[in-house]
Amino acid sequence: MSGVRVLVGTRKGAFILTSDGRRERWEVSGPHFAGWEIYHVKGSPADPDRLFASQSSSWSGQVIQRSDDGGVTWEPVGNRFSYDGAPGTHQWYDGTPHPWEFARVWHLEPSLDDPDTVYAGVEDAGLFRSTDGGRQWAELSALRCHDSGPSWQPGAGGMCLHTLLLDPTEPGRIFAAISAAGAFRSDDAGQTWRPVNRGLQSEGIPDPDAEVGHCVHRLAMHPARPNVLYMQKHWDVMRSDDAGESWHEVSGDLPTDFGFPIDVHAHEPDTVYVVPITSDAEHFPPEGKLRVYRSRIGGDEWEPLTRGLPQEHCYVNVLRDAMAVDSLDSCGVYFGTTGGQVYASADAGDNWAPIVRDLPPVLSVEVQTLS
Amino acid sequence: MIRVVLPAHLRALARINGEVELAVAGPVTQRSILDALESRYPMLRGTIRDHDGGRRRAFIRFFACELDLSHEQPDALLPAAVLTGAEPYLIVGAMAGG
Numbered sequence: 001m002s003g004v005r006v007l008v009g010t011r012k013g014a015f016i017l018t019s020d021g022r023r024e025r026w027e028v029s030g031p032h033f034a035g036w037e038i039y040h041v042k043g044s045p046a047d048p049d050r051l052f053a054s055q056s057s058s059w060s061g062q063v064i065q066r067s068d069d070g071g072v073t074w075e076p077v078g079n080r081f082s083y084d085g086a087p088g089t090h091q092w093y094d095g096t097p098h099p100w101e102f103a104r105v106w107h108l109e110p111s112l113d114d115p116d117t118v119y120a121g122v123e124d125a126g127l128f129r130s131t132d133g134g135r136q137w138a139e140l141s142a143l144r145c146h147d148s149g150p151s152w153q154p155g156a157g158g159m160c161l162h163t164l165l166l167d168p169t170e171p172g173r174i175f176a177a178i179s180a181a182g183a184f185r186s187d188d189a190g191q192t193w194r195p196v197n198r199g200l201q202s203e204g205i206p207d208p209d210a211e212v213g214h215c216v217h218r219l220a221m222h223p224a225r226p227n228v229l230y231m232q233k234h235w236d237v238m239r240s241d242d243a244g245e246s247w248h249e250v251s252g253d254l255p256t257d258f259g260f261p262i263d264v265h266a267h268e269p270d271t272v273y274v275v276p277i278t279s280d281a282e283h284f285p286p287e288g289k290l291r292v293y294r295s296r297i298g299g300d301e302w303e304p305l306t307r308g309l310p311q312e313h314c315y316v317n318v319l320r321d322a323m324a325v326d327s328l329d330s331c332g333v334y335f336g337t338t339g340g341q342v343y344a345s346a347d348a349g350d351n352w353a354p355i356v357r358d359l360p361p362v363l364s365v366e367v368q369t370l371s
Numbered sequence: 372m373i374r375v376v377l378p379a380h381l382r383a384l385a386r387i388n389g390e391v392e393l394a395v396a397g398p399v400t401q402r403s404i405l406d407a408l409e410s411r412y413p414m415l416r417g418t419i420r421d422h423d424g425g426r427r428r429a430f431i432r433f434f435a436c437e438l439d440l441s442h443e444q445p446d447a448l449l450p451a452a453v454l455t456g457a458e459p460y461l462i463v464g465a466m467a468g469g
């Protein structure tokens with residue numbers, strides 16, 4: 001029987017939540033790597049038993065863990081992330097040059113077809129790849145070495161490469177998003193990159209429609225229609241119909257267009273989910289009501305999804321990597337909060353229930369659909 | 372034998388229970404102890420000191436015999452009580468929030 005495995009990264013460890021296809025009763029395992037920050041856990045599409053986890057701490061830096069049995073056992077693999085050559089500088093918060101310095105892996109993106117290949121988006125913003133199951137990492141330095149690199153500036157959370165999308169129909173096409181540089185696209189497997197931010201407007205930078213400098217919070221793509229991209233920016237929900245060549249705003253009737261995650265229904269490329277957050281200063285839902293918003297037409301018109309979610313006194317946040325969808329017939333949607341709840345909906349967002357309520361602050365949520 | 376005590380989070384990472392006993396060839400220094408430790412437990416590489424250059428991570432401290440050795444030269448000889456195993460070499464996570 002089909003089932004799902006939800007991979008949850010938190011400030012103090014990883015948790016694995018499993019259920020059958022009904023997604024009503026859950027088994028919870030964890031904390032794995034207790035006490036460490038787990039920025040991201042993700043499984044290989046080519047081998048669902050192979051998982052990668054980014055484990056880090058301010059004391060002891062970065063560790064990458066790998067499991068070959070679906071998260072039952074884990075093995076530390078390679079943790080040497082060295083920038084190519086002399087890394088140079090980017091801009092610091094005060095505008096002064098600051099040396100590029102590795103801090104942590106924010107996001108792990110396994111290859112679509114090779115279980116030994118996995119990409120890592122890191123802070124300070126850079127892209128690494130391993131082709132031996134995570135033992136050795138090499139930088140794909142063309143992104144960091146883009147002409148605009150010295151002008152990149154960190155967002156409040158650090159200068160992180162937090163989103164990686166692999167186009168399933170165009171071999172070699174990769175999208176990356178960096179806070180606060182913007183979105184970038186490679187069409188040659190990371191050998192060259194160009195910014196894809198035309199149409200973005202950001203009031204917080206000197207030139208609101210600059211080629212780079214935008215605080216992109218998250219990108220999302222439906223694998224059946226990869227030329228259509230959705231973006232949650234610092235402010236504004238955006239859409240591109242031409243693989244990032246141009247963007248237009250689809251915030252429409254959202255109560256606020258600030259937020260972090262964005263995701264797409266597994267079977268309906270025009271059904272999109274966001275979690276509006278009050279503002280850049282108030283990182284909690286408007287009016288203390290936790291509402292996921294869903295558009296069935298690819299943006300502009302949004303409906304609040306509230307059934308099963310707290311509608312008073314709720315002041316949590318949902319971080320950029322903390323929403324995911326499964327691909328069962330009735331699409332499941334999942335998200336985790338900074339209050340430690342992981343909510344699931346087995347009916348595309350109509351009804352929600354917490355799987356767990358009291359985890360450490362949730363940093364990331366991924367889902368594997370198991371046959 | 373040199374006795375080494377690791378912080379709990381690194382014992383968990385390396386699956387170590389209790390102290391580590393190390394045979395260190397040649398002069399017993401902080402560098403030679405860490406070299407021997409990382410050789411036996413490769414998963415500790417990069418978690419106590421940098422891969423490149425061996426610089427101590429900012430929130431890790433080295434103590435022995437009630438002394439803070441964190442700022443000593445890595446090739447300086449350690450106190451005799453560490454060499455004889457009478458006192459352990461302590462690798463400590465600094466009190467730094469968390």
